[in-house]
Amino acid sequence: MEMQTHSRDGTRVNYERTGDGPAVVLVSGAMSTGATMAPLAAELSGRLDVTVYDRRGRGRSGDTAPYAVEREVEDLAALIEALGGEASLFGVSSGGALALRAAAGGLPVRRVAVYEVPYAMDDATARAGAEYRERLTTALAQGRHGEAVELFLRLAGLGEEMIRGARQSPMWAGMESVAPSLAYDDAVMGDNRVPRSEIASITCPLLALAGGASDGWWHEAARAIADAAPDGRYGTVEGQTHMAEPGMLAPVLAEFFAR
Structure with a gap:
């Protein structure tokens, strides 16, 4: 069922809740909405009370200027309060960086898991x-949303032919509509390095995951996250890359969160 709450600055936060068990909020990454996480929520709902939400500036949630990462942490605080005052967090990609910041920021987070946060492991x-x-800042300031999306897709490793194909797809208009939120994900990533001192302040259990078929640097980043946490561990999801299949990811997460 679709619901909404409001963040500290009055921004509307749209969310959906399903399942029964310990409460978990799924945090999406760049160019995505709560709907992107819905298939994973469905896989988890047999063992967990799962919430997916639209991060500010996308989907049916609102947006309030000026943006700051702290406002997104406050969005999660409002969600957790609406869910009963305590919840676990799972973040994918840059959404994982946001989940880590929320857990480090003193929110009542029971457990936190992240999947392939794209921290830089070399200069x-x-x-x-x-x-x-x-380049993203310049493109967005000049209203060139299509160029901003292309910049992100190149950063994500897509070739020029694939980007041209994406421009011709029915999804392109939707991608351009959320392009301003790319700046939000970029801000959440900080200086793109693993924020070891911040992660060291996370007192709850932490699980950092990488796909078993992903390049080695994803595993380096996940291990660095786990090693920085007082109660952290590293794991892999067999046969998966950055776009992990919900059916493969769900058992790992359910086992961690249902404890």
């Missing part, structure tokens, strides 16, 4: 992230 990748930020 060249960090520089590429900084260059992306500069």
Whole structure:
């Protein structure tokens, strides 16, 4: 059932809740809405009380200027309060960075899990992230939303032919509509490095995951996250890449969150 709450600054936060068990909020990454996480929520709902939501600036949630990462943490605080005052968090990609920030920020988070947060593990990748930020900021300031989407897709590793195909797809208009929120995900990622001191303040159990078929640097980043946490562990999801299948991811998460 579709519901809504309001963040500290009055922004509407749209969410849906399903299932029964310990409460878990799923945090989506860039270019996505709560609907993106709905298939995973369905897989988890047999063992967990699962909430998916539209992050601010996308879907049916509102947006209030000026943006700050702290406002997105407050959005999660409002959601957790609406769910009864305590919940676990699971974040995918840059949504994982937001989940980590929320857990480190003193929210009543019981457990936190993340999947393939794209932190840079070498200087060249960090520089590429900084260059992306500069070009993204310019494109969005000039209202060139299509260019902003292309910049993100290139950063994600898509080739030019695939990007041209995406431009011709029915999904392109929707992608352009959420392009301004790319700046939000970029801000959540900070300096693109693993925020070890921040993660060290997370006192709840933490699980950092990578896909078994993903490149090695995804595993390096997941291990670094787990190693930085007082109660962290690293795991893999067999046969998966960055776009993990819900049916493969769900058993790992259910076992962690249902404890």
